[in-house]
Structure formats: C-alpha cells, structure tokens
Amino acid sequence: METDVRRNPALLKLDLYCKGMRIDDSCLVVDDGGRPILRTRAGLGSGIELILPGGLWTNVPVTESFARASPYVLYREEGSYLIRRHGEPVARVRPAPRPDWYGRTTTGGKPMTRIGTLQGTYLGIYPAHVCDFWKEKPRANCGFCSVGLNLGIDDAGEKSVDEVMEVVRAAREESRITYIDFNTGHYEGDTYLDILEPFVRRVKQETGLLVGVQTPPHHDLSRYAALKEMGVNRVSFCFEIFDPDIFRRVCPGKDREYGHRRYLEAIAYCAGLGLRPARGAAPRARRSLDPWVSNGEIIAGLEPPASSIAAIEWITSVGAIPTVCVFRPLVGTDMEDAQPPRTEDLIPVFRRLYEACMERDLPIGVAPNVHVSLVLLPEECRGLLHNPRRFWRKELRLKAMSLLLRSRLEREFRGALRGRS
Ligand code: SF4
Numbered sequence: 069m070e071t072d073v074r075r076n077p078a079l080l081k082l083d084l085y086c087k088g089m090r091i092d093d094s095c096l097v098v099d100d101g102g103r104p105i106l107r108t109r110a111g112l113g114s115g116i117e118l119i120l121p122g123g124l125w126t127n128v129p130v131t132e133s134f135a136r137a138s139p140y141v142l143y144r145e146e147g148s149y150l151i152r153r154h155g156e157p158v159a160r161v162r163p164a165p166r167p168d169w170y171g172r173t174t175t176g177g178k179p180m181t182r183i184g185t186l187q188g189t190y191l192g193i194y195p196a197h198v199c200d201f202w203k204e205k206p207r208a209n210c211g212f213c214s215v216g217l218n219l220g221i222d223d224a225g226e227k228s229v230d231e232v233m234e235v236v237r238a239a240r241e242e243s244r245i246t247y248i249d250f251n252t253g254h255y256e257g258d259t260y261l262d263i264l265e266p267f268v269r270r271v272k273q274e275t276g277l278l279v280g281v282q283t284p285p286h287h288d289l290s291r292y293a294a295l296k297e298m299g300v301n302r303v304s305f306c307f308e309i310f311d312p313d314i315f316r317r318v319c320p321g322k323d324r325e326y327g328h329r330r331y332l333e334a335i336a337y338c339a340g341l342g343l344r345p346a347r348g349a350a351p352r353a354r355r356s357l358d359p360w361v362s363n364g365e366i367i368a369g370l371e372p373p374a375s376s377i378a379a380i381e382w383i384t385s386v387g388a389i390p391t392v393c394v395f396r397p398l399v400g401t402d403m404e405d406a407q408p409p410r411t412e413d414l415i416p417v418f419r420r421l422y423e424a425c426m427e428r429d430l431p432i433g434v435a436p437n438v439h440v441s442l443v444l445l446p447e448e449c450r451g452l453l454h455n456p457r458r459f460w461r462k463e464l465r466l467k468a469m470s471l472l473l474r475s476r477l478e479r480e481f482r483g484a485l486r487g488r489s
Pocket of ligand 1: 208
C-alpha cells in the first residue's frame with residue numbers, strides 16, 4: 069500500500085477524518101464560492117467540504133477540539149487551496165462548490181438549505197421533526213449524535229412535500245444530483261416510513277432519481293418490499309456498533325426500542341429482496357438498471373477495529389453493503405470529550421471493507437455522480453489495498469453497470485424536463 073498521503077488520496081481522506089485540520093487565516097472559503105460549515109443531520113458531519121485529489125469529496129473536521137492539534141493546515145496560496153502537514157505541501161484541494169440555490173428560499177419563504185443540503189454530491193433531507201430520543205427525560209439519544217442540537221438551528225423542523233420537491237428540482241437542475249437520501253430518527257409508533265412514503269412517491273414519479281431511505285428498522289418487514297416496489301433504491305439501517313454491550317451503552321434508545329437483533333434482521337431481509345427480481349422485471353435488467361441495495365451502517369472508532377471488521381464480514385455475508393463512518397466527537401454531543409480513532413487502527417477496517425464487497429460481488433460504486441463527503445465509500449478504499457489490481461475484472465463489470473445507469477438517469481431527466489416544458 070502507498071503510505072505517503074501525498075500520493076494516496078484514500079489514505080489522506082481517512083487521515084483527515086481522524087486528525088482534523090486547522091484553517092489558516094488566508095482562507096475565506098465561503099467568500100470564495102465554497103459551502104459554509106453546516107452541522108448536518110447525520111450527526112457526523114460538522115466540517116469543511118473539500119474535494120481532494122482523485123476527485124474524493126470529504127468533510128474535514130475543523131471545529132472539534134482534536135482538530136486544533138492537527139498537523140494539517142489549510143492555506144490559500146496564489147488563488148488556490150493547499151493542505152500542508154507540518155508545513156510541507158500535501159495536496160491541492162478545491163472547496164466543494166456552493167450552488168446558487170443555497171442562497172434562495174422556497175415559495176413559502178424557507179431557506180432552501182433548511183429543507184435539504186448537499187452531502188458531497190447527493191441531496192440529504194431530514195423531512196420530519198427531531199428524533200424522539202432527544203425529547204425524552206432523561207434523554208435516550210445516541211451518545212455521538214448531534215441531531216437534537218442541529219434542528220432549529222441549521223434545519224427546519226417539519227417540511228412539506230411541495231417544499232421538498234422545490235429543492236429537489238433545484239438540486240437536480242443546478243447541481244445535477246442523481247441521488248436523494250431521506251433520513252429520520254426514531255418516532256413513537258413506528259411512523260417514520262408513513263412520513264417518508266409521500267416524499268418518495270413524488271420524487272420517483274416526477275424525477276426518476278435514485279432514492280434512499282435511512283430509518284430505524286420497521287417491525288413490519290414487508291414495508292420494505294413495498295418500498296422496493298415504489299422504486300426506492302437503497303435502504304440503510306444504522307446499528308452503529310456490532311458489539312451488543314457497547315451498542316447498549318452508546319445507543320440506549322435504539323437498544324430499548326429496537327434492539328440489535330432487529331437491525332440485523334432488517335438488513336438481511338432487505339438484502340434478500342435484492343436477490344428476488346420485482347414482479348414483471350427480467351432479473352438481469354432489474355439488477356443493472358434499477359438498483360436495490362441494503363446497507364448496514366456502522367461507526368468505526370466506537371468499538372475495537374476487530375469488532376468493526378466482524379461487522380463488515382457479517383453485513384457482506386448476507387448480501388448487504390456496509391457503510392462505515394469514522395467516529396467524530398462533535399462539539400456539544402454527549403461524547404464530545406472522547407478521542408477520535410487513530411488512522412493506523414482504521415486502515416485494516418477500510419481495507420477489509422473493499423475486499424469483502426468485491427469478494428462477494430456487491431454492487432459498489434455503481435450510482436453515477438455520487439460522491440459522499442461524510443464517509444469513505446467502499447470503492448474509495450481500493451487505495452488501501454496491498455494489491456489494488458487484484459479485482460480488476462470485477463471493477464470493469466461495475467464500471468459498465470454504472471455507465472448503463474447513468475444513461476438511464478439522463479434519459480429520464482431529459483424526459484422529465486420535456487414533460488414540464
Ligand atoms: S436514533 Fe440516535 S443517531 Fe438517530 S437521530 Fe436519534 S439519537 Fe440520533
């Protein structure tokens with residue numbers, strides 16, 4: 069593996085998550101067309117959105133206390149941005165572009181950024197009110213989570229379908245998004261899918277964009293088959309921690325309401341749905357042009373690396389794709405004083421992420437123009453392999469699937485524009 073971060077963007081992305089970065093006074097990123105620092109609903113992003121060499125989008129921690137001790141500093145030199153480490157140049161980077169619609173309001177007068185924000189190049193929307201775990205007394209929220217701190221500051225509470233559609237159209241037309249991620253926390257009575265379905269229907273009917281849904285695991289698993297029929301492309305379940313004892317400690321609300329097992333059952337059930345073609349669809353066409361993936365999401369750094377690797381093995385063994393975040397002790401959260409993980413401990417975790425996905429023929433990196441700033445995507449972890457050419461045949465096949473999907477989305481987008489003109 070290339071161990072020099074100047075030549076390995078994947079390693080640089082990981083190292084920046086773990087160490088954070090300081091910002092020199094020479095930088096005024098917002099004034100230079102970049103995105104402002106918004107605390108995001110996923111509870112793991114708080115930093116500055118940058119594009120690293122190799123086209124890797126990232127969200128670098130800058131406000132947390134550990135970032136103040138980082139060897140990395142961002143400078144603005146001769147009109148471009150440069151990351152230095154201990155004063156030595158490491159990488160030229162670009163701020164993620166700030167779309168024009170970030171400065172506009174909906175027809176109802178709400179700032180569009182309070183309806184949805186770009187996370188890398190996809191649109192993230194948190195349509196409903198704050199997660200109920202934050203409202204209990206005493207609170208039962210997850211220790212790392214900042215959602216209850218965000219809402220009402222950077223986010224807009226409940227959002228109507230029409231408001232969301234306005235932002236979706238702006239993001240599609242101006243930022244060329246291909247994917248929208250709807251996200252909720254826990255609501256009493258398992259209502260989160262009822263809340264999301266009207267949004268999903270409108271988006272699929274009017275745009276054909278790829279859509280993902282991230283919620284707690286509904287007790288009625290057949291609801292996920294219905295979501296798949298509706299056209300949803302991705303369901304994601306954040307159980308965060310594979311070790312049940314640490315899960316119980318860090319996520320008391322999730323443990324009480326759902327329990328570890330329900331998360332795992334939902335991930336496996338939804339992955340199984342991908343193995344059965346939808347009614348009326350030829351299996352091959354279904355696989356390549358209307359993707360369906362089940363994701364199990366964990367946070368590396370909240371448990372020992374071996375436990376994160378065990379999670380990756382389990383998730384991929386049932387045909388699901390792991391999403392692996394790096395723990396960030398966000399300011400104001402219950403875990404703000406915890407230490408972030410060490411890069412060297414996480415390299416084997418992310419290396420295994422790539423290997424396990426490829427060994428099990430999982431469709432990673434297929435959605436076109438989806439760059440994610442908050443996690444190191446499985447396909448980005450190729451740079452952490454000892455032998456990156458090991459899976460070249462499978463990589464070619466995935467590339468072909470991605471091209472097919474891109475042309476389908478472009479066709480549908482042009483069709484939607486014609487339909488509105
Ligand atoms: S379930 Fe946990 S991580 Fe999700 S919003 Fe609620 S407190 Fe935050």
